[in-house]
Amino acid sequence: xxxxxxxxxxxxxxxxxxxxxxxxxxxxxxxxxxxxxxxxxxxxxxxxxxxxxxxxxxxxxxxxxxxxxxxxxxxxxxxxxxxxxxxxxxxxxxxxxxxxxxxxxxxxxxxxxxxxxxxxxxxxxxxxxxxxxxxxxxxxxxxxxxxxxxxxxxxxxxxxxxxxxxxxxxxxxxxxxxxxxxxxxxxxxxxxxxxxxxxxxxxxxxxxxxxxxxxxxxxxxxxxxxxxxxx
Amino acid sequence: xxxxxxxxxxxxxxxxxxxxxxxxxxxxxxxxxxxxxxxxxxxxxxxxxxxxxxxxxxxxxxxxxxxxxxxxxxxxxxxxxxxxxxxxxxxxxxxxxxxxxxxxxxxxxxxxxxxxxxxxxxxxxxxxxxxxxxxxxxxxxxxxxxxxxxxxxxxxxxxxxxxxxxxxxxxxxxxxxxxxxxxxxxxxxxxxxxxxxxxxxxxxxxxxxxxxxxxxxxxxxxxxxxxxxxxxxxxxxxxxxxxxxxxxxxxxxxxxxxxxxxxxxxxxxxxxxxxxxxxxxxxxxxxxxxxxxxxxxxxxx
Amino acid sequence: xxxxxxxxxxxxxxxxxxxxxxxxxxxxxxxxxxxxxxxxxxxxxxxxxxxxxxxxxxxxxxxxxxxxxxxxxxxxxxxxxxxxxxxxxxxxxxxxxxxxxxxxxxxxxxxxxxxxxxxxxxxxxxxxxxxxxxxxxxxxxxxxxxxxxxxxxxxxxxxxxxxxxxxxxxxxxxxxxxxxxxxxxxxxxxxxxxxxxxxxxxxxxxxxxxxxxxxxxxxxxxxxxxxxxxxxxxxxxxxxxxxxxxxxxx
Numbered sequence: 163x164x165x166x167x168x169x170x171x172x173x174x175x176x177x178x179x180x181x182x183x184x185x186x187x188x189x190x191x192x193x194x195x196x197x198x199x200x201x202x203x204x205x206x207x208x209x210x211x212x213x214x215x216x217x218x219x220x221x222x223x224x225x226x227x228x229x230x231x232x233x234x235x236x237x238x239x240x241x242x243x244x245x246x247x248x249x250x251x252x253x254x255x256x257x258x259x260x261x262x263x264x265x266x267x268x269x270x271x272x273x274x275x276x277x278x279x280x281x282x283x284x285x286x287x288x289x290x291x292x293x294x295x296x297x298x299x300x301x302x303x304x305x306x307x308x309x310x311x312x313x314x315x316x317x318x319x320x321x322x323x324x325x326x327x328x329x330x331x332x333x334x335x336x337x338x339x340x341x342x343x344x345x346x347x348x349x350x351x352x353x354x355x356x357x358x359x360x361x362x363x364x365x366x367x368x369x370x371x372x373x374x375x376x377x378x379x380x381x382x383x384x385x386x387x388x389x390x391x392x393x
Numbered sequence: 394x395x396x397x398x399x400x401x402x403x404x405x406x407x408x409x410x411x412x413x414x415x416x417x418x419x420x421x422x423x424x425x426x427x428x429x430x431x432x433x434x435x436x437x438x439x440x441x442x443x444x445x446x447x448x449x450x451x452x453x454x455x456x457x458x459x460x461x462x463x464x465x466x467x468x469x470x471x472x473x474x475x476x477x478x479x480x481x482x483x484x485x486x487x488x489x490x491x492x493x494x495x496x497x498x499x500x501x502x503x504x505x506x507x508x509x510x511x512x513x514x515x516x517x518x519x520x521x522x523x524x525x526x527x528x529x530x531x532x533x534x535x536x537x538x539x540x541x542x543x544x545x546x547x548x549x550x551x552x553x554x555x556x557x558x559x560x561x562x563x564x565x566x567x568x569x570x571x572x573x574x575x576x577x578x579x580x581x582x583x584x585x586x587x588x589x590x591x592x593x594x595x596x597x598x599x600x601x602x603x604x605x606x607x608x609x610x611x612x613x614x615x616x617x618x619x620x621x622x623x624x625x626x627x628x629x630x631x632x633x634x635x636x637x638x639x640x641x642x643x644x645x646x647x648x649x650x651x652x653x654x655x656x657x658x659x660x661x662x663x664x665x666x667x668x669x670x671x672x673x674x675x676x677x678x679x680x681x682x683x684x685x686x687x688x689x690x691x692x693x694x
Numbered sequence: 695x696x697x698x699x700x701x702x703x704x705x706x707x708x709x710x711x712x713x714x715x716x717x718x719x720x721x722x723x724x725x726x727x728x729x730x731x732x733x734x735x736x737x738x739x740x741x742x743x744x745x746x747x748x749x750x751x752x753x754x755x756x757x758x759x760x761x762x763x764x765x766x767x768x769x770x771x772x773x774x775x776x777x778x779x780x781x782x783x784x785x786x787x788x789x790x791x792x793x794x795x796x797x798x799x800x801x802x803x804x805x806x807x808x809x810x811x812x813x814x815x816x817x818x819x820x821x822x823x824x825x826x827x828x829x830x831x832x833x834x835x836x837x838x839x840x841x842x843x844x845x846x847x848x849x850x851x852x853x854x855x856x857x858x859x860x861x862x863x864x865x866x867x868x869x870x871x872x873x874x875x876x877x878x879x880x881x882x883x884x885x886x887x888x889x890x891x892x893x894x895x896x897x898x899x900x901x902x903x904x905x906x907x908x909x910x911x912x913x914x915x916x917x918x919x920x921x922x923x924x925x926x927x928x929x930x931x932x933x934x935x936x937x938x939x940x941x942x943x944x
Contacts, residue, residue, distance in 0.1 A: 165942065166940065166941050166942050167941050167942065167943060168941055171941065237899075237900055238940065239899065239903075239927045239928070239939040239940055239941075240926075240927060240928060240929065240930050240935075240936045240939045240940050241936060241940060242940045243927070243928055244928065244929070375929075376928060376929025377929075488753050489753070490753075570786075570788060572784050572785075572786050572788035573788050573789075573790060573791075575748065575751065575784060575788070576782075576784060576788045576790070576850065576853070577790070577800070577804075578748070578751055578777070579746060579748060579777055579781070579782040579784075579854075580777065580778075580781070580800060580801035580804060580853065580854070580857060581773075581774040581775075581777040581778045581801060581804055581805065581857065582774075582800075582801075582804045583774070586804055590800070590803075590804075591790050591800075594791065594792070595790070595791045
């Protein structure tokens with residue numbers, strides 16, 4: 163593929179790509195650490211996650227600035243335009259993932275201060291699934307691989323099902339013994355956060371498909387309903 | 394070469410060019426001062442409106458002024474349609490590869506380089522003898538047209554000034570932006586309508602300038618009319634196109650070379666030359682004013 | 695879909711030895727703005743001029759294929775009639791060295807209209823449509839050359855509109871204008887769309903994106919892609935189009 167005739171434009175796009183990747187890598191690491199913080203009962207990891215959020219937030223602002231600059235100065239079109247708009251949306255998702263990792267870390271620290279509680283086998287599984295989804299979505303973004311992003315869309319149901327099962331199990335635990343309520347609630351939150359991380363990965367994947375193919379795959383049902391209504 | 398030497402050389406060159414320019418002004422100044430000083434004595438109202446007397450120092454030069462004006466007028470009437478028409482064809486109709494256009498352009502350039510006495514000989518041979526002779530034969534007259542006269546002199550001058558008119562008119566046509574022609578054509582105008590309603594009106598000041606340039610050139614030429622119609626002494630004004638006539642330029646020549654007492658003729662000579670110069674200057678002035686007006690019009694766009 | 699106003703089929707244009715256009719199939723719909731974009735020398739201006747047969751003015755142009763205006767072949771039409779129906783606005787504003795009034799009235803006079811009141815009415819109407827009336831109504835007798843560049847270009851648009859064409863061709867109409875004058879021309883194009891079918895050639899891709907409904911991309915004498923402007927600028931289907939609109943031509 164020939165580069166842009168305007169080399170400064172080419173450099174801007176490369177910088178943008180690099181910053182998004184750095185942000186994605188940071189967010190992935192934060193999830194891993196926050197989950198580890200819970201599993202290993204090591205609150206120092208949690209504190210590190212909380213401290214890391216500042217960097218993700220800084221990158222979000224930088225990516226936003228760069229996108230606005232490119233839009234204002236270069237009037238990008240076609241694939242460039244789709245890349246910039248995708249970047250603008252992905253950056254929000256990544257920032258939210260960072261916040262969720264911080265939330266998980268906070269819950270973990272709270273849990274670590276209390277008596278240990280048997281962690282249900284499904285929680286690490288859920289954590290692992292959420293991380294994989296995020297990693298895959300970012301890989302798809304880097305490679306411009308719509309097929310990979312598409313494959314990811316189907317796996318979200320697994321995440322949802324796992325969360326539901328975990329939720330029911332924890333509810334059961336709380337009903338059995340009220341002294342579990344605080345800790346179990348914390349765990350429900352952790353599970354919910356992981357499920358949300360999966361949703362953000364899904365958003366990223368949808369945007370990647372739009373970026374590569376130029377077709378919007380979001381909310382097919384709502385759009386069909388609207389079209390039926392309009393005609 | 395050092396920098397200082399280069400600057401010195403540059404200054405030297407600048408001064409040489411300035412000197413060349415000053416020489417031109419000087420030459421004109423000398424001619425003017427000389428003519429005016431010698432002529433001021435004879436230049437009076439009577440000198441301009443009287444017919445010539447028996448000798449070169451007597452009487453006025455009115456027939457010469459009239460002859461010159463009549464000659465250039467007839468010449469203009471002949472040369473303008475011909476020159477403008479040729480320029481229109483060359484610039485507006487002929488394709489760049491046209492052989493006729495190529496030949497015509499070459500002819501124009503060569504015509505401009507021909508010495509003016511050759512025009513005189515050509516006029517005598519072609520207009521007076523060939524054309525005039527044929528005309529007399531056709532109308533059954535003897536020696537009415539087949540002798541030098543106003544019409545043939547004007548025709549000869551017209552041929553002489555044709556290149557000037559063609560080149561100046563082409564210049565004026567070139568100054569009309571081609572987009573304007575396209576706009577007219579795109580509005581459904583034909584080529585002829587485009588020429589008549591858009592191009593010619595826009596080029597009119599330039600074409601007028603061409604006319605004045607031709608007139609001022611033609612008024613000063615003596616050699617071509619020498620053999621085709623001028624008379625050295627003719628108190629009567631020309632009565633028809635076949636009449637002979639007096640001419641300021643030729644009159645000056647006669648006063649300078651043919652009079653028995655050259656010194657006595659000097660004031661009259663100077664007066665005649667002054668009249669000729671004033672006439673030429675006036676025509677040039679008109680040309681300058683017209684050109685300035687044309688340029689103003691173009692700046693506005 | 696609007697009915698087809700102009701249909702171009704298998705158009706091929708040669709200048710002397712050079713092929714300027716090859717195998718172009720394109721339809722222009724009624725009351726749409728169609729933008730022709732592409733790098734210099736791609737044939738977009740040639741295509742535009744083919745629509746009112748202005749290529750015939752240039753020597754040595756050969757053309758094959760068919761162009762129809764509402765179903766009638768334009769090469770069999772009287773060229774004067776064709777150019778009355780298909781008006782043109784040029785890159786450089788080119789008013790005649792006449793008054794504002796006479797500029798607008800020119801096409802009407804050429805067409806043989808002599809009634810003073812009718813002329814005055816049509817001139818006013820055209821100037822209003824070209825959004826120039828308010829600026830010149832008090833000085834219709836002044837020279838058109840005294841107007842500003844943007845005003846001159848709108849005058850040229852008014853002049854083209856006066857003969858009530860169906861199609862207006864615009865060859866980079868704003869390329870010599872400042873941004874404000876350009877914005878006015880673009881605004882004008884939006885308004886004219888309701889009455890006329892407009893084909894515009896532009897080097898300025900943002901301008902094509904702003905003013906047109908559909909965009910056609912030409913490259914080296916061929917029509918690469920034509921589609922809704924939004925699609926061409928967000929998701930073109932051809933690689934060449936993509937490279938051109940993103941600035942990857944080198």
